[in-house]
Amino acid sequence: MSDHFEIAGRRLNSRLFIGTAGYPNRQVMLDAITASGAEVVTVSIRRISLEGYAESMVDMLGSDYVLLPNTAGCSTAREAVLTARLAREALQTNWIKLEVIGDRETLHPDVIELLKATEELVADGFTVLPYCNDDPVSCRKLADAGAAAVMPLGSPIGSGMGIANPHAIELICSRSSVPVILDAGIGTASDATLALELGCSAVLLNTAVAKARDPRRMAAAMRAAVEAGLAAREAGRIPKRTYAEPSSPQLGLIGT
Amino acid sequence: MTQHIQVNGKPESLAASTLDALLRTKGVAPGAKGVAVALNGQVVPAGRWPETTLSPGDELEIVRPFSGG
Numbered sequence: 001m002s003d004h005f006e007i008a009g010r011r012l013n014s015r016l017f018i019g020t021a022g023y024p025n026r027q028v029m030l031d032a033i034t035a036s037g038a039e040v041v042t043v044s045i046r047r048i049s050l051e052g053y054a055e056s057m058v059d060m061l062g063s064d065y066v067l068l069p070n071t072a073g074c075s076t077a078r079e080a081v082l083t084a085r086l087a088r089e090a091l092q093t094n095w096i097k098l099e100v101i102g103d104r105e106t107l108h109p110d111v112i113e114l115l116k117a118t119e120e121l122v123a124d125g126f127t128v129l130p131y132c133n134d135d136p137v138s139c140r141k142l143a144d145a146g147a148a149a150v151m152p153l154g155s156p157i158g159s160g161m162g163i164a165n166p167h168a169i170e171l172i173c174s175r176s177s178v179p180v181i182l183d184a185g186i187g188t189a190s191d192a193t194l195a196l197e198l199g200c201s202a203v204l205l206n207t208a209v210a211k212a213r214d215p216r217r218m219a220a221a222m223r224a225a226v227e228a229g230l231a232a233r234e235a236g237r238i239p240k241r242t243y244a245e246p247s248s249p250q251l252g253l254i255g256t
Numbered sequence: 257m258t259q260h261i262q263v264n265g266k267p268e269s270l271a272a273s274t275l276d277a278l279l280r281t282k283g284v285a286p287g288a289k290g291v292a293v294a295l296n297g298q299v300v301p302a303g304r305w306p307e308t309t310l311s312p313g314d315e316l317e318i319v320r321p322f323s324g325g
Binding site for chain 1: 264265282284289290291292293294297299301302317318319320321322323324325
């Protein structure tokens with residue numbers, strides 16, 4: 001039973017990656033991250049406030065978690081590559097969640113720029129985890145370009161719409177040469193379970209926990225959800241059928 | 257005429273001769289954890305801040321990790 005998976009040779013036991021944005025306060029964030037059981041925690045890279053800088057994410061989380069910086073907000077390969085290089089310098093990690101956004105409203109990835117940035121960063125020694133479309137061809141091209149995992153969206157970032165096209169995600173998982181991490185769109189625990197059932201190695205989420213009424217409890221629910229999804233996948237679900245199949249014995253019925 | 261540089265997208269007069277000196281005026285100590293700097297699109301590792309001189313027209317990005325998803 002594969003209770004762990006690997007990205008670029010790094011063993012990961014938790015199937016949950018969690019974000020650090022949008023929590024009611026810092027303590028709730030820290031508690032929620034603990035409750036989620038996540039080992040990988042995402043952060044963004046932003047200009048420092050020139051009036052001095054507040055307590056750093058590194059000091060808060062750096063010793064206990066794998067910090068995965070993102071290139072959120074970038075809309076060209078050029079911006080994303082520089083952000084990744086700054087992130088590597090700031091955090092002393094070559095892991096990058098590569099995000100190149102092609103549409104400010106839907107936050108859908110720009111596949112062309114994403115592929116370009118992936119090639120450039122892989123050549124520069126990065127472990128690239130691209131946030132991408134739920135399209136098997138884009139995912140294959142990113143993996144061929146050297147991405148260490150692919151991270152297709154379930155539905156738009158922050159939408160909570162869950163996995164809009166489970167068939168596409170299942171197809172991607174069945175054909176991918178690298179781990180698939182469902183990124184974006186998770187709204188509740190059953191969405192995370194479904195991702196694992198469909199074959200994803202892990203789920204990356206943020207808003208579903210940060211903006212839940214009780215982020216700590218939702219984080220614990222997500223932890224249980226990915227565990228359940230993985231266990232169900234490995235247990236092997238029954239085939240779907242379009243008509244009934246009685247579960248009680250058909251012999252020994254009274255009146256026969 | 258005052259000479260200017262761009263720091264995080266904002267123009268300011270060039271008052272420091274090295275990157276290290278400029279960062280100190282911004283409250284960024286040498287070896288500050290989590291801070292990274294790019295000069296004209298190229299990352300300057302912290303170890304090279306003291307020897308990196310600034311010239312008029314330079315564009316600096318000074319960043320750190322922040323909350324994110």
